[in-house]
Amino acid sequence: MNTEHSLITITTDFGLQDEYVGLMKGVIHSINPGISVVDITHYIPPQDVEWTAYMIYYSFGYFPKGSIHVIVVDPGVGSNRQIKLVKSAGHYFLSPDNGVMTKVVNQYQTEEIRTISNRDYFLADISNTFHGRDIFAPVAAHLSNGVHPQMLGEASREVKTLSLPEPQVKDDEITGHVIHIDRFGNLITDIEQRKVDNLSISYDMLAVHLSRETICGIRKSYAEVTEGKVLGVFGSKGLLEISVNKGNAAELLDMEKGDQVMVSR
Secondary structure, three states, X not given: OOOOOOEEEEEEOOOOOOOHHHHHHXXXXXXXXXXXXXXXXXXXXXXXXXXXXXHHHHHHXXXXXXXXXXXXXXXXXXXXXXXXXXXXXXXXXXXXXXXXOHHHHHHOOEEEEEEEOOHHHOOOOOOOOOHHHHHHHHHHHHHHOOOOHHHOEEEOOOOOOOOOOOOEEEOOEEEEEEEEEOOOOOEEEEEEHHHHHXXXXXXXXOEEEOOXXXXXOOEOOHHHOOOOOEEEEEOOOOEEEEEEOOEOHHHHHOOOOOOEEEEEO
C-alpha cells in the first residue's frame, strides 16, 4: 500500500436507501482491504453539480493530504463525458468532468490532471449507469494501493468548470445568493464571512435583506433570538446562513436556491 494515501472519501447523490454506496465500498475493499473509507455525504440533491462544487471545496481540507476524494454526482453517466483525476492542494480528486471541481481548481494550483482511460483498472463488466462501482471505486482503490496516476490515463491540461455566480461587493454592500438549503431548512448563501469582515462594520450594524423581510444584525448563535424568529449567522463553512431558531427558514420565508440575499450597513 502507498502510505501517501491514508484514506478514500466518497461523496455521492445516491442516498442510502439502495445498495449503491455499499457496493462501491465492497469493490474498494476487495482491491485494498486495509484502506480507510470515509463517507462525506450521500445526500447531495440529485444531479446537483453546482452544490457539489461548493461542498467539496469547503470540505476536503479537513482530511489529510494524500486523501483520495471520489465524487460521483454524475448526471452524464454513460455518455461521452470524461472522468478526471486531479491533484490539487496535495489531495487527489476523482470525478466526472462536469464542473464539480470548479471551486477547487479556481482557488488552488492544479498539480496534475489525468483523463481516466486505462480499462485494466476498471471492473471487467462496466454498466452504463453505475460507473461509481465499475470505474470510480476500482480506480480509487488501485491508486490507494500505489498505482501511479500516469498508469490510469493520459495527461490533460484542463477540467470543465462552471460559471458560478460570485457575490458582488459595492461600497458597504455585498449581494449574494442562496446556494443550498440544508435538511434543517437553513438557507446557505455564497457570502463568505471574510468578505463581510472586510467591510469593517460591526455585525450589530449590518442588515440582511431578503425577499420578504430585513434582518437586523448578524448573530453568533441560534439562541440569540427567540424561538421561531429569523436570524443571520455564519455557519461552519464560514458562509452566511439564514436560519430560524427551531424552525425552517426556507418554508417560513418561501425562499429557494438562487434567491438573492444582500448584506449592507
